[in-house]
Amino acid sequence: MQPLVPHAVSQLRTARLARSSKPFLARGGPRGERCTGCRLVPSHCLCALRPVVPTQAGVCLLMADIEPLKPSNTGWLIADVVPDTFAFGWARTEVEPGLLALLADPQWQPYVVFPGEFVAPERVVTQVDCDAAGRKRPLFILLDATWPEARKMFRKSPYLERFPVLSLAPEQISRYKLRRSRRDDHFCTSEVASLCLDMAGEAHAAQTLDAYLDVFSHHYVQAKHQLPPDWNSDAHTRLHSLRAG
Known part of the structure; x- marks a missing residue:
């Protein structure tokens, strides 16, 4: 299998690691070798299953400082699936020129995705x-952070104020199964991106990203508990079907 070309989140992770004064340790301490393509341990690697779905819509991830470093970050999955995914680190006092250039690009209509x-x-x-x-x-701007961080990012990013805010209704979001918060109305970044893609008429990409998240979550949990992945699970079957289609 040929090496995967590093996508925007992978590149942001590399840049963030280069600025670190000490190694970043994921929760639980050192876990040994991880695949650079999917961040999982080699025995649970997902790289061969990575589904790339060209879309008319794009995704712009504004990522809190350590989000690119977390093995569980689901913004990485969006960049795996959607070729036009852009990723920028967020800082209160400065804005990356590349982000401003993207927001000014006339081919895009940015939408800031945030509760209305x-x-x-x-x-x-x-x-x-x-x-x-x-x-x-459509370019969906997702604030990839914890909820308190995301609220701060939204308030302190004046360059986003000229764009419409896409608010997702709870009854729409509820069709996504995975919960990563104590509150039922908080969902991971990948789940939100799936819904946005669906709203933009990108049903195949939305379903593929949804299935890919389920497979990733399964591999991640199985690796955490030192159990083999079930390659014949319903999630794997659904992802294979979508990739074949």
Whole structure:
């Protein structure tokens, strides 16, 4: 198998590691060797299952400081699946020029994905305008962070204030099974991206990302408990079917 080309999140992780004064240790301490392509231990590697689905929509990840370093980060999965995924580290006092250039690119219509209850009503939209020919491509800006960090990022990023805020209704989000928060209305970044893609008419990419998250979660948990993955699980079968389609 040929080496995978590092995507935006992988590149951001490499840059973040280069700035570290000490090694980053994932929760639980040293775990030995990890695959550089999927961040799992080699026995549970997912690289051969990576599904790439070209889309009209794009995703821009604004990532809190250590998010690119976490093996469990699901923004990585989005970058695996969606070729036009961009990733930038967030800082309160400075903005990466590449991010500003992306937001100014006329091919894109950025949407900041955030709960509408925290936003002025005139900024909130609940649909993605992607039907008419010649329209700009939707670019979903996801704040990849814990909920307290995401609220801070939203408040302290004035360069996002000119864009509409896409608010996702709870009844839409509830179809995603995996829970990563004590609150039922908080979902991981990959789950939110799946819903955004579906709203943009990218049903195949949304379903593929959803299935890929389930497979990744299974491998991650099995590796944590030193158990082999079930390569014939329902999640694997669904992902294989979507990749074949």
